[in-house]
Amino acid sequence: MNQLISRREALSTTAKVALAIGIGAAIGAAGIGTGVYYATLRPPTKPEEKKLVVYHWWTAGGEREALDAVYALYRKYNPGYEIIDNPAAGGGGAVMRAAVKAMLLAGQPPDTCQVTYGPGMVHSWYVYHEPIDDLFKDFPVPETLKQWAKVGDHYWLMPLNIHRDNNLWYNISLVKKIGIDVPIKSVNEFFEACEKAKKAGYIPLAFGTVGGQRFWLNYIFECFVMTAPHGGGDYLNNFNLGKAKPASDPAVREALENMKILWQNYVNPDYGALTWDEAGKMLMRNEAVFNIMGDWQKGHFMASGWKPDVDFGWQTFPGTEGLSMVHGDSFGIIKDAPHPTAARKWVELLKTVEAQEAFCIIKGASPPRIDVPLDRFDPMQRRIAESIRKDKIVIGGHGEVEAWMDKGGEIFERFVTTYDVDATIDEIDKAYREIFPKPLI
């Protein structure tokens, strides 16, 4: 009896094992078959799908509509093409960059992604792009801006828009009420104006760095570097290209000293709990007089119902006349993009006057091309765009090397709590030498 049961058990077990092996073999065969098909049998000339996979971080009011306007042009000129839109908001692009880096490292690239346009970012990102040298022939943009796209002998990224970073925004009614004369011409005059605002019971400068957006502090440092007696536009360019010696350059100390005065006396104490746009809202609520931010703050003010030259005013950061610290946004063709033809059509479109005009008017940015007519831009944006066309172009803001943007923000965030100039210079020097083992250019 026992033997009989054992046989049954044995038969049953054998059947189960056979079934398992059979299923496993079937799955394995299917897997191998699929692999062989894709590896060898798939025709290499399979037509490319009419799709464009785009990654970007434009989700806020104004910028979303601006990108949609360019998408509309893409669809108009490339009928049948489908755009796979992948917005990843946050952190001034840091969230999107992290996502795309993970995809690139995994060998799953999109067709194109937003890359901040500046020598620093271009040097970080060009390795994953195809050269687009032919598109830079007959491309009327200021020569300095054009050179930013170049690493080695090739051009890699196509700029779509340019932002000016060294701006001072102000509440017109408060400036009049307090009796501050604008435009303010120097850092000393700016501090006097801040003192007046403070005595009148207002917060002189509204700022925000919440959620890890400490990199805005780099903008402040750079504004003060440009105005430092031993600084200036050329010095800042050299600094952001890795050619400076922070430990011994007096401009770094001078900039930190001014930053210390500003932070100790004139900045809203809750800057660490506000975003840049919430800081802008402090001007709109008549709580603060000034704000230092890129020209997207103008877009934010206007989207919130504030009128340029009526409710808010713009001037270059005091003491930086003739200098436009800028960065832009660009796209390229990513290496091994699944749809390279679609990506090429995208980059070609971004080069055109039509795309740059459509995008920049809505976004509140300046077109890189100097032949884009400015008559459809609002008067303030026109002044900003004209300043970029005639000023000396300076590398700054998000155009810095990515690692320095993060590390600098970390150092300056600590500085505005410790105010220890010597220790901060040491930290800058150490980080700078690690990030720039050699100059970028």
Place this chain on the structure above:
Amino acid sequence: MGKKNIPYYIFLVPAFVLIGIFTYVFTGLTGYFSLLDWRSLGQPGEFIGLQNYYEFINNPIAMKALVNTVILSSLFIILTTVVGLCLAILLDIGSKAAGLFRTIFLLPLSFSFVISATMWVWMFAPNQGTINSLLRLLNLDFLTQPWITSTQQSLLCVLIVYIWQFSGFATLIYYAGIRGIPQEQLESALIDGATTLQKYVHVIIPQLKGETIGVVTILLFYALRVFDLVYLLTGGGPSLSSEVLATYMYRVTFNQNLFAYGASIGFIIFLLAIGVMVPFLYLTSGRWRR
């Protein structure tokens, strides 16, 4: 392992293969990358041994992130467990409205971290924030705090939000445990003259060992990888006062492109998790049902 069990092992193979590849192989790869010199987008650099780990040990920011992680994790586990137990007891005492309060306590767990963080940033904002505004409304201005903008308070703020988010979960587990205790035991205690306090201290709480192990284990899993709320609430700031290992790893990897150094931090978090979880699970295994 008898022949009888062979089919079962065969059916386990797919799970082993998937977990093996997607957990252990990639963990191993992370360990390997942490031994390279990889400092930019592009291909990994040369083998540099334990240099990245040496850098970690000698980096004051890394050490601060490590200390913050240990402080945050320890307090989070202890306080969330205590708060959860207290709330479960309160639910048990006032059981008429237990259903309503259970829902209220559990609600934060259903919020995504993004929503929670945004909400708490608004509440913690020193000028316009709800907490300080309420204090001012009640003429308690002297109690207003700088909250997340202060280097002294930012980590505390993160801790408060984590406790708020997870205490409902602990409450639910404990409440289920309390309700599962046989009624006869509680009645016997009452007949013996036990007060309510004595009933909980001597009868109920000693029987919640299994629940405590369950709660602590799950909280440990979360505690060792705290990232979301810290990143969204403070970004590790101000002045790195709330930087934890996970936010530091994210920042150096994806913002500074130090991929190998980031991998070494990831591997250190992994080793920490192993160092805490394995002895804990070993010591508690088998005692679950005792």
